[in-house]
Amino acid sequence: MTLTEGIVIRAGNGMYTVQANGHLVHCRLRGNLKKHFEYSISLSNSRRVTRAKHPHVADAIAVGDNVRFAETQRGSGVIEEILPRRSRFARQGFRGREQTVVSNLDQLMIVFACAEPRLDPWKLDRFLVAAEAADIEPVIVLNKHDLIDVDDLNRLIEPISDLGYKIITTSARDEHGVDPLRDALKDKISAFVGPSGVGKSSLLNCVQPGLNLQTSDIGYVTFKGKHTTTSSQLIPLLFGGWVADTPGLRNLELLELGFDELVECFPELRAHVGNCKFDDCRHESEPGCAIKAAVDSGSVQRRRYESLLVLAGEAKAK
Numbered sequence: 001m002t003l004t005e006g007i008v009i010r011a012g013n014g015m016y017t018v019q020a021n022g023h024l025v026h027c028r029l030r031g032n033l034k035k036h037f038e039y040s041i042s043l044s045n046s047r048r049v050t051r052a053k054h055p056h057v058a059d060a061i062a063v064g065d066n067v068r069f070a071e072t073q074r075g076s077g078v079i080e081e082i083l084p085r086r087s088r089f090a091r092q093g094f095r096g097r098e099q100t101v102v103s104n105l106d107q108l109m110i111v112f113a114c115a116e117p118r119l120d121p122w123k124l125d126r127f128l129v130a131a132e133a134a135d136i137e138p139v140i141v142l143n144k145h146d147l148i149d150v151d152d153l154n155r156l157i158e159p160i161s162d163l164g165y166k167i168i169t170t171s172a173r174d175e176h177g178v179d180p181l182r183d184a185l186k187d188k189i190s191a192f193v194g195p196s197g198v199g200k201s202s203l204l205n206c207v208q209p210g211l212n213l214q215t216s217d218i219g220y221v222t223f224k225g226k227h228t229t230t231s232s233q234l235i236p237l238l239f240g241g242w243v244a245d246t247p248g249l250r251n252l253e254l255l256e257l258g259f260d261e262l263v264e265c266f267p268e269l270r271a272h273v274g275n276c277k278f279d280d281c282r283h284e285s286e287p288g289c290a291i292k293a294a295v296d297s298g299s300v301q302r303r304r305y306e307s308l309l310v311l312a313g314e315a316k317a318k
């Protein structure tokens with residue numbers, strides 16, 4: 001049996017559209033593949049995906065997965081093998097199980113507006129932590145560049161660039177920064193996230209006219225009464241690369257992270273973690289806390305530290 005390699009570009013209701021050598025094949029999954037798949041995910045070597053607390057990853061294939069399939073007749077086939085994932089972006093699914101929303105995502109384009117709505121750094125931190133937790137590179141896109149003068153822009157950017165993240169400033173209005181944005185997207189699998197009203201749809205339409213039209217959310221309630229999503233898809237970029245359009249990514253939610261994992265999601269804190277006096281330091285009021293010392297000395301932004309405490313408090317409250 002000859003197997004062909006391809007990428008899953010649409011998934012829903014047990015059917016998968018696989019793109020291979022420029023054509024589309026509608027595939028179903030070989031019956032006993034799901035079992036194997038659970039196993040291979042739990043052995044994933046990603047930084048935080050291997051969380052021991054979540055051993056039961058019972059999801060199937062997601063868009064972005066690279067697969068091998070057998071073509072049974074022209075245009076249809078059976079997926080026989082799933083190739084190892086570089087990353088997986090998951091959400092809390094049915095019965096608290098994690099469900100992969102998109103696989104092999106290279107980057108999360110976190111879009112915020114420079115103004116209207118005003119950038120909320122606490123909200124930005126949540127998106128950054130979500131990207132870090134999934135081991136996916138965050139790229140911060142600051143849109144509506146046309147609404148702000150250069151001094152205000154610099155004031156906005158400074159504390160963010162201080163963290164070492166890549167920032168692209170754009171304007172869907174005058175197309176400032178659209179070329180650098182295209183360069184960043186080229187040949188990668190990306191997803192756009194961010195609060196509503198910041199210009200995600202407008203920006204996608206600048207990147208590639210018509211792109212925003214295809215990104216509408218479709219969700220429905222199945223006969224069992226549980227809310228599911230019909231389909232996720234990867235939308236091809238004409239200049240190379242893909243944009244993931246998956247309902248689950250829209251309402252980004254932070255999966256349960258342990259406290260230590262959460263701290264790891266703040267890159268500027270990583271270097272200090274091992275230096276606290278107590279191994280189980282919660283970085284609150286313990287003596288000899290290296291993180292508090294870094295905050296007090298000004299080398300770590302106090303607001304980011306407070307963001308950590310807020311998120312840790314939420315995790316505890318769950």
Ligand code: GDP
Pocket residue numbers: 143144145146147170171172173174195196197198199200201202203
């Ligand atoms: P989304 O909810 O993130 O998809 O945001 P939309 O693309 O729907 O944009 C929200 C509003 O902001 C619309 O009225 C857009 O016309 C406007 N908008 C989007 N991008 C820009 C921009 O770069 N500059 C300005 N001034 N307005 C923008």
Ligand code: ZN
Pocket residue numbers: 276277281282283284286288289290291292
């Ligand atoms: Zn500490």
